[in-house]
Amino acid sequence: SVVERIAAPHSGPVPFSVEFFPPRSEAEEARLWHAVRVFERMNPAFVSLTYGAGGSTRDRTVRIAGELATSTTLTTVAHLTAVNHSVDELRGLVGAYADKGITNLLALRGDPPGDPMGEWIAHPEGVRYATELVELIGSLGDFHTGVASFPEGHHRAPNLAADTGNLVRKLRAGAEYSVTQMFFDVEDFLRLRDRVVAADPEQGAKPLIPGIMPITSLQSVRRMVELSGSVLPAATADRLAAAAGDGPEEDRAAVRAVGIDLCTEMAERLIAEGVPCLHFCSLNFARATSEVLERLGVDTRGALAPA
Numbered sequence: 001s002v003v004e005r006i007a008a009p010h011s012g013p014v015p016f017s018v019e020f021f022p023p024r025s026e027a028e029e030a031r032l033w034h035a036v037r038v039f040e041r042m043n044p045a046f047v048s049l050t051y052g053a054g055g056s057t058r059d060r061t062v063r064i065a066g067e068l069a070t071s072t073t074l075t076t077v078a079h080l081t082a083v084n085h086s087v088d089e090l091r092g093l094v095g096a097y098a099d100k101g102i103t104n105l106l107a108l109r110g111d112p113p114g115d116p117m118g119e120w121i122a123h124p125e126g127v128r129y130a131t132e133l134v135e136l137i138g139s140l141g142d143f144h145t146g147v148a149s150f151p152e153g154h155h156r157a158p159n160l161a162a163d164t165g166n167l168v169r170k171l172r173a174g175a176e177y178s179v180t181q182m183f184f185d186v187e188d189f190l191r192l193r194d195r196v197v198a199a200d201p202e203q204g205a206k207p208l209i210p211g212i213m214p215i216t217s218l219q220s221v222r223r224m225v226e227l228s229g230s231v232l233p234a235a236t237a238d239r240l241a242a243a244a245g246d247g248p249e250e251d252r253a254a255v256r257a258v259g260i261d262l263c264t265e266m267a268e269r270l271i272a273e274g275v276p277c278l279h280f281c282s283l284n285f286a287r288a289t290s291e292v293l294e295r296l297g298v299d300t301r302g303a304l305a306p307a
């Protein structure tokens with residue numbers, strides 16, 4: 001399980017994990033497998049595959065997760081969302097993952113397709129909140145379930161206390177750990193950790209795994225941050241903007257270098273704060289994350305050597 005894997009021996013100062021998304025084309029699929037093989041050599045605690053809800057995406061997601069679990073040595077976590085699914089379909093999906101040997105699931109409610117900020121409409125025979133999905137998975141067999149957490153608070157939670165209450169509920173429902181939404185301000189993460197421990201020390205003792213990412217493009221991180229309703233800290237935005245320059249095109253090489261510095265600095269601070277694992281949103285690229293890991297002292301086994 002994820003909790004066992006993050007307690008297992010690892011190279012470097014802290015275990016790490018990598019998030020992938022289901023590829024949408026053959027070229028993307030080739031890129032994914034390249035990244036998977038690079039990370040595999042570095043012994044991540046686990047890898048995870050996000051869930052895309054649409055029909056063909058769904059089938060591809062299940063296929064790729066199965067291939068990760070069966071044709072690599074990696075502990076694979078499959079994300080699962082409740083959007084547009086009846087309970088019967090959710091049971092079927094959990095069963096499909098189990099058939100491929102996947103028992104680690106990340107239980108999510110998901111966002112409305114199209115507009116993540118739009119109105120959330122429950123499937124008439126589905127579940128309404130991630131807590132119910134955690135309970136459903138727990139009723140289906142011997143699974144190890146994680147949930148999402150939000151250093152800046154979830155965009156639909158009325159306030160941070162309600163958001164913390166929801167995380168505690170998901171953990172009490174049986175989730176063994178949580179992975180945070182990507183963030184860029186370590187203080188937000190530390191405050192979340194303090195709130196969970198204060199709200200329920202027992203649940204607060206479960207691993208709270210920070211989600212981080214080396215920024216390689218100012219334009220795309222701005223879009224990502226906007227979509228998730230979070231903010232870039234001013235100091236981070238300033239450093240990136242200075243690197244981007246004021247030409248018509250951002251200076252990608254300079255932004256990337258600063259992005260890797262920023263991510264390494266965040267990771268070092270999080271390690272000093274005793275986090276159980278660092279979860280990297282790789283966007284299916286291996287190199288930037290590998291550079292951060294190398295700088296942290298993880299044995300990257302020549303992964304950065306030219307191919």
Ligand code: FAD
Nearest residue numbers: 050051079108109110129130148154156157166179180181
């Ligand atoms: P929930 O925990 O159900 O919370 C949703 C909202 O409902 C919150 O505002 C909460 O406070 C509120 N709430 C919960 N219970 C109650 C209650 N009983 N009464 C009133 N309010 C309540 N999306 C994808 O589509 N695919 C993915 O693979 C994916 N992976 C993700 C991975 C991570 C690590 C993270 C952080 C997010 C991921 N997401 C993914 C996005 C996620 O689906 C959205 O952020 C979604 O809006 C929230 O999901 P949740 O599981 O936290 O929802």
